[in-house]
Amino acid sequence: MRNALQPAQSQQTPAAEPESSALGELPEWDLSDLYSGPEDKALTADVARSADLAKAFQERWAGTLAEAAEKTGDDGLGAAIEAYEAIEELMGRIMSFAGLHYYGDTSDEARGKLYGDLASRITDASSHLLFFSLEMNRIDETMMAEAMERDDRLAHYRPWVEDLRKDRPFQLEDRLEQLFLEKSQTAAGAWSRLYDETLTHMRFDAGQGEPLPLEPALNLLMDGDPQVRADAAAGLTGGFRAHIRTFTLITNTLAKDLEISQRWRGFEDIADGRHLANRVEKEVVDALEEAVVNAYPRLSYRYYAMKAKWLGMDRLNHWDRNAPLPTASREIIGWETARQTVLDAYGGFDPRMAEIASDFFDKNWIDAPSRAGKASGAFSHPTVPSAHPYVLLNYQGRPRDVMVLAHELGHGVHQVLAARQGALMADTPLTLAETASVFGEMLTFRSLLDRTSDPAQRKAMLAGKVEDMINTVIRQITFYRFERKVHTARREGELTSDQIGRFWMEVQAESLGPAVQLNEGYEAWWAYVKHFIASPFYVYAYAFGDCLVNSLYAVYQNASDGFADRYLDMLAAGGTKHHSELLAPFGLDASDPAFWTKGLSMLEGLIDELEAADREA
Template sequence: MTAMNDKALPAWDLSDLYDGIEDEKIAADLEKYRAFCVEFAGRYKGRLSELDGAGIAAALKAYEQNSEIGSRVGGFAYLNMVTQMKNQAAVAFYQNISEKLTDYSKPLIFLSLEINQLPAEKIEDWLKNPEAAFYKPWLERVRRFKPYELSEAVEEVLLEKSMTSSSAWVRLYEETSSKLQYTVDGKTYNDAEVSKLLLDKNAETRRKAGAEINRVAEENADLFTFIYNMVIKDKAIEDEKRGFKLPMSSRNMSENVSDQMVETLAETVRANYKNIAHRFYRLKAKWLGVDKISYWDRNAPLPFADDTEYDWAETVSVVLDAYKSFSPELYEIAKDFFDNAWIDVPPRDGKRSGAFCAPVSAGAHPYLLLNFAGKRNDVLTLAHELGHGCHHQTRVKNGELNEYSRMTTEEVASVFGEMITFQSMVAKLPDGPEKLALIASKVSDMINTAIRQIAFHFFESRAHAERKDGELSKERLCEIWQEEMAASLGEAVEVGEDSRFIWSQVGHFFFLPFYVYAYSFADCLVNSLYQVSREGKVENFPAKYLEMLSKTAITDYGELLAPFGLNPNDPEFWNEGLSLISGYIDELERLDAKLQF
């Protein structure tokens, strides 16, 4: 393995969407989108009850085609911005496009409202037509929200004000976060770069980096506290008007999961804090030679871990080989992302931190954003985001309307992609320090996903609940944060003053409230699926897995998982997924005893 070469890292090419923000096709597509919205409302508003199955099918097909135009323009504006968030022209372009799409779409508000005023018999009659039946998943999703819809006039006001309320606060948070700078030992870092220091082998470097991240968070705490209070209040106002019982209920409705299922997941994970996270961090403290590890040492490399760096070509090879070993069909889907300029790999100043997969529309390929630093974790990050991309590609035939991001299933392919890549890496190693370090790193990641995200969920739930009594101070938010972190991490981790403001670094709290449990949901689901795969009791597992991925947005959980003998309504389903993590910790304890660390 060789050191990373930044110059060899590829960037994405958005020209298959538009040739830059000055492309004349953008204005033409916006006008086409605007004109359609007006014409569609003029033709169908107040007349849906008169349509037969063929009529509604034709209407929805035209509506879908127009939605793809809007997704294309909006997607381009966002992707163009996220790699250059210090470029004011790019940021302004994105905001301008977002405002226009919101404004132009107002005439279409009637559609779902009017559909929900129709009797069930009318919908059933429509669905007798094969072309209309294609849109059954979308129609069912629209009808699911019927009890929570408001009048057309109110819905229009909420849509218009979203640009100056929730969306505006999120924009302020993201723009501010992207400009934050950190100084360690006289050198300035952006978010992605300073995060890399937390993986340094030198404990003092990690301590300085963590303290600096917390210092910058504290420096911006007044602003972020105000933004978070506004985000929570804005959501609470709309939730109350719509009649949602709990702050998480609207998210759960979108996921098509019950509040009770999420509560069962959260409580089951919390009951496993001691057996998983607490047990693991006691081992890690031993390996690091301390009684307690600091908050910033949770992901620290072990002293006996190799310090190998992966270049981009090696990383791609590891991931694609793992995908191919699991399923040649999955490999062929994945390979397209590297044969085309669909991935933006290198970290750069002003680029959004982290990693994501961004679909543009249901019928077009997605793009992957990374901040590749050449570490082993970056290999698994690629496997994760590539899983998202492949998942999208299995669903292109479902159509723009039927497809939507049900976050509990959106994370399934990504986490499974990580799992098969990890297993391929660990299978090549004999018992020894390198194997122990690799498994420990994976367990650390799984705890961050399955355990820590539920601790985030409890933080979020408490913040939203307490906000009902008035604005929360930054001190109170820090208290809630420290309490939830301490409970989840255990007595072997020091949750002190140098990490108390880190809640403000969790972007999902701001731009996707109550998203975080989806990571744990998906992790437990994938762990259960992987257990089934490993047992070999399901014939043609890879083919059935890909078939499942193709239906995640259009099929309920019971039907999706039935071919694998799994029932997500059974509380033991979650324990089964968590048992895989516990089993890895058992293996770590075995290796620890054998190697006598």
């Protein structure tokens, strides 16, 4: 079942709120392609139907799958999977609507209740399906291989079956699996919701008169006035500290909850469950982490030393990291300009990408305005193959907002193309789910850069891109290392806020280097990173995707005809292929340690270009 509360999320932050008239008319999404609203009779009927179908499925197939593996047609295993997929699709539609409706205003108690009630109903119905994957994995290897040869309907699902069987060593006995499923409503899911609603209701005294929600307060850190940034940082620190015990309790509880699950399932490393879900080997992630850590001095250390000089400072305060350069454009980019910029960049690569992306604008698949209560950040949710993705933004007209739009539309194009694989095989592992989004950003950035001739503006754009890449690669690996410290230490006992804060300061100092001053209060800033709560160890997927795209883009720049076809085929594969199969047509191999060094070299090259421009100035 697709979880509407864990969509593909952007790690980037929009900018400070401008006058709405400068933005133009911002679109709001139309969820009626799922359901017309909470009172839609079709929604009520589908919830009831999903429960009936799940019960009927259990009655028809439980205890018979080994026999079905020896048959074909409507009594064969392929027919069983088709029926299972149809129920998953229906449940996914229900929960996609519930989640998107909730994210439109998480402060609305009625929306929260609807989401909670539907999640409970669907979880109860899902308990009747739980036997299926467990019983599938008890079928003998030889019997399954013979069934694949005999049953064409089963053979269609070969990638899903092979993926499913990778979970075999970590499955529990049926009743325990059912307990884990049902308790999820009052365990991780409930604590994650508490975190979301706490953060949504927080207000920060950021020196702007009225206290601000998190998103606008964070965005003041990109203001051109150093005092505005300092005041915002003080307000953020005060807000995080006021709730730090709540966030510490949530973190302790979720880390322990994950440890219990991992221990019962027999995982050894604290992140093994995430690696398995991502279908990526631990050794590959370790190689990525090592390559990034080794590159700290020549990437983040070097860049922040240059930026401190540009801003006339000996050292940057932690709140100055994302400050604009004095030469950066302050122009507000209207929605129509942003739309055309991204579509032109996509169309310049391949018209098919622009055509798919156009649907998001033309058919109200985007919710762009920043509203009170609306979820912060940005994401593209795939929903279900019979519908289409929806994109959430908090668009405020800065250059980085255009990059966020390009990023999320990359996800959207990927999700549209992969939908042809069906509900069970459309989802892409998180490590590759960031490929299209980061590639879309790169296309848009290069398009904008090619159209800019003013040296000062080019420098500002290059610096902005370097910062985005540092935030995507260096910062996300830093987050991963922080999570590893927290989850490792939690195995020895409950952690205090001071302990968690110390881990945060250690990894930040290590990654940012001597040119960044980590001021008092920064030890509480781990509290606003939602990925730590909703998706433990998700964060390395961003670094994986960025480095992969850097390598992929280098191939594109030197490729002959046919690259776009291979690229779109890769996206359309969804979850049917391992990363090694998907990258092979491009001559890339993520298991080779040199692969990550190659990916980081593009970021290093941009820093070299900035350094050269400094020498020439």
